[in-house]
Amino acid sequence: MGAVATDDGSGERLRQAREHTARLTRLLDFARAGESDDETAVRRLVAWLADGLGGPVTLTGRNGEPLAGTDARTAVEERAGELLGQVAGGRLHAAAVDDRHGHLRLVALGRHAPHPVLAAALPRPFDEQAASLLAQAAGVLALLLRAHEADDHRRSAEHAMACLRLAVFQLLMGGDVALAQRTAAGLGPGLLDAETARVFVLELPGHRRDLLLRECEEATGGRVLAVRCAAYDSQLIVVAPTTHDDGAQDTGQRGVAAALHRIVEARPGVFLGASDLHPLAQLADAYGEAARALAVARFRPGRVAEHLPQTRLTALLDPAAAGAWAARVLQPLDSLPHHGRGPLLATVGLGLEFTAVNAAGILGISRNTVRARMDRTAALLGADLADVRARAALHLALQMPLPAPGAVVQDGVPPAGLERLLATGAVRDWAQELLGRLAAADRDLRRTLRAWIAENTAVEGAAARLGVHPRTVRDHLRGAEELLGRRLVPGGGDLYEVVLACAALAEVDLGSRPGCVLCAA
Structure with a gap:
């Protein structure tokens, strides 16, 4: 008798096997994608798994937070009941719910409780391929989540170290x-x-x-x-x-x-x-x-x-006279308790160099604290620290070494004020050399600089005084910075020396504004 060819379903099984192999290959692709973006790969894998199984799939984190497949989460929680908590808590590694709504499978991910939980719901029983696909996907998801957690830990550690480095720098400052x-x-x-x-x-x-x-x-x-x-x-x-x-x-x-x-x-x-x-x-x-x-x-x-x-102004002043002047200027601060004087002076020193916001960032304190300490210093000194002249004088006073306690003061010799300190030949020569660098420009940068200082470094005010556009003033200031080799905007020690250089040559009046008691001292 001849053989009869029959369809024993081997062709269908071969097709299913090939599809299953393709799905497993795709899982490897998700694992490789996770190397660059674990979080995105997790969401895509869950969506792909739902499409491949033909039913909703959800993933919850260690603390029950939704990670992916959130649209079906409520329905899954209602069907799973207490089983979800038992799987997440580690009492069960996996669980199944078969009821009139269909078939639900829960799988714990990872080795340590609490576990993330992968849940899949189908209208039909899970066959061998669906169960295998769910298990394989759970393994890949566990690896992706572990990599994501490791990355989170690394970022947290880096942030903690960055905060520690900044704290050390702020303590040094x-x-x-x-x-x-x-x-x-x-x-x-x-x-x-x-x-x-x-x-x-x-x-x-x-x-x-x-x-x-x-x-x-x-x-x-x-x-x-x-x-x-x-x-x-x-x-x-x-x-x-x-x-x-x-x-x-x-x-x-x-x-x-x-x-x-x-x-x-x-x-x-x-x-x-x-x-x-x-x-x-x-x-x-x-x-x-x-x-x-x-x-x-x-x-x-x-x-x-x-x-x-460079030759700094402090090196040209008479040490005894300048020290006595600085001591007289700063004497009101001696009333502060010792433990509070240091932080206040550190804050004032940076507050003179930077804006309150930037000084606060450098010191690690609030901007309100910086402003409060600056205001307290101004009140104790009786000075208007909004005036660039007063700020320049205080900056100089803080740089001068103070005389030793009990230093001898010559009888009948009035203490020198700042204007007298700046009136020496050495200081005037220094000021002339510094400001003389501006002559190299083909514009009158020195005139713009004088007007800008006279207007308390207000660009608009200087422009109005000179009858030019504010953009011209800004351009001149940039040119002056380049020639002087000093930073003028937004202010600080370089600007203060330029202010005092102008004062030494009588191009700026130190006492021209009310409240500038530092300058008149």
Whole structure:
């Protein structure tokens, strides 16, 4: 008898097997996609699984929060009842509900309770392929969720370390070196075991700051304290502690400077300013130097500038007379309790250099606290610190070394005021050299600068006084910054020295505004 060909269903089984294999291959694709975006891959996998099974699929997190498939979540919870909690709590690894509504399967993901729970509902019983697909999908989802949690933990750890670095920097800026060194122990052994440091400030587009921060840390081998500037979103601050060997700057610190220079060279649009060496207790001064050098770097072809030792006004004043003047100016602050005087002076020092908002970010306090301390200082001194002349005088007073207690005062010699201190030949020569640099321009920048200071640094007021457009004033100020090598806008120590240079040459009247008692003192 001849053989009879029959259809035993092998063709259908082969088709189903191929479809199942294709689904498993697709699961591997989801796992690979999760390497770059686990959260998105989870949502897509759940949606794909629902389409492949032909029924709603939901995924809940460890705390019962919906992660994917939220449209069907309420119905699944109602059908699962207490089983959902038992699976999530680890009492059951899997559970099934078969009722008049259909068939529901619950699967716990991961090895540690509480578990995320994957739930799938079908109008028909789960066959072997549907059950296998659900189990395989559960395994891939568990891996994706574990990767996502690991990424969350990594980001949390990075955020915590960034906060710790910023706290250390803020302690240094406030002059609390001992506490900063103890706090820095959590960042790396011996990071601040140094007496001096150099500060670098990098400026770059804000969206690249995190990437550049990691690159700075890698390039410097963990030898620096690198922080995102809390005042300026476009800036990174790098504190490079230094040691010395027979009076020579250590090679590690030179390596940090070279590494940062290479970063700038490789990236257009990035600028670098560097300070001189300073004791850790004077890190605020180093930061100010780096910020001023950054302003100069914006005009340099190489986009890098280091602080150049220049003759500062404080070096030209008679130490005894200037110290006596500063002591007289600051004497009202002696009434403050010792524990409150230090924080107030640290805040005032930065409040004179930056806006209240930026000073608050640098110190890690509220802007209202900065303003309150500035207002209290102004009230105690009887000064109008909204006046740039008064701010310049107070800034100078805070830089002068005060005379020792009980210093001898010559009888019959009236104490010198600021105008007398500035009236010496050495100071006038210094002022003439500084302001004389403006003559290199083909515009009368010096006249604009005088008008701008006379109008208390109000651009519109200076424009009205000169009869020009405010844009012209701003353009002249930028030109003056480049020639002077000083940062004038938005103010700070460089501006104050220029104000006092103008006063030394009688181009600015220190006592021309009411309330400027510092200037008349």
